[in-house]
Amino acid sequence: MPRLLLIVLLMLLGACTHRPADSLYRDLDELYGITALVDELLDQLVEEQRIVARFADTDIGRFRRQLIDQFCELSGGPCRYTGESMRVVHAGHGIDEAEFNALVETLIAAMNARDIPLGVQNRLLARLAPMQADIVGR
């Protein structure tokens, strides 16, 4: 009985141990999965009436590459995002909360379309959420 308890405790501890730094990158299926996710996101953004006009003057090819680099780096992958900071990119555009949330909802829809599990979705969203303050109301 004490041995069983020990095993259960060890299993619980195991569940608590820190994940490797690139575990989210791997759970997103690395560069292949992230590229597919970003392509799905761009496909869905075209249909998103609330914010599609915001991308009218965007160089979509460049935006796509930067988004892939950003998701890859954020998730612990071997890429480097080389674009301007979020604050600089969005300065002067007056993006509001409704538009930011529309982007979040589109990303969630894209992740669902890619069958990304809820827990992996939440881990990616948690790393993106702190950017809201640098994007909205600038």
Next chain:
Amino acid sequence: MRTFLRILCGCALLIHSPSPQAGDRLLGTPGASALEGGAGGGMVPWAVLAGYGTAEQIGGSAFASRVHVQDYRLDSVGAAMTFHNRLELSVTRQSLDLGSLGQAIGQPGARLRQDIIGGKLRLLGDLIYTPWPQLSLGVQYKQQRDFAIPSSVGAVRASDVDIYLAASKLWLTGPFDRSLLVNLTARATRANQLGLLGFGGDQRDRHRLVFEGSAALLLTRELAAGVEYRQKPNNLGFAREDDWRDVFLAWFPNKHLTAVVAYTWLGSIAGFADQHGPYVSLQLSY
């Protein structure tokens, strides 16, 4: 009962008719409706505001809920509007069917009604996006409408004001990488059983600071499971008042509908011990 059914039918009709475009706050983030109106869990007001409107929008909600314990039944109906995710205004009517107590005092069918006008101001923070919690200050003006019975058991006044400070925070990666919402509310009140038994009493007629808390885990984006706890004051000598507890499941199929089922433990109410039973609530929002 008939009113309750009529509201439920009204809700059902609205769901199937074209409705205004919902606001752009994220699904589930306004929570459900608290018993006393405004956004919250079943029995605790949260720092989030009713409806789905963002800082640029106006949102709102309407709800009907019922708690059915052995000797009583409490119906609440109400509506709330939120302006720019800053100020929430709400009106709510509660009706407590006295059931067994009505029989005991020779007034079968007796009920205690109460009207509540609420205001809640978001002071700072955002439930999800800021590292600190969303913090809101709320007031509830309560008017007891059937004061003869509360007065006869020692209640001092028929109307009063509750003031509360609520803090709500959502962690996207809680246990099992599911979103975890935690809410803590501190309230100054002298209400007896929410105010349905009036305010103040023979034992005490001053506001008391009580604490209320909720925790909910979003199992999916549409389904949350949680627990709530609410401290209560104890002003009346004729019967003890206990803290309230519940466990709940909340379902957010879309931004227009929220359904909550819960099981509540309300302790002793006006002399009837160990009251517990189911709670259901339906909410429409935009």
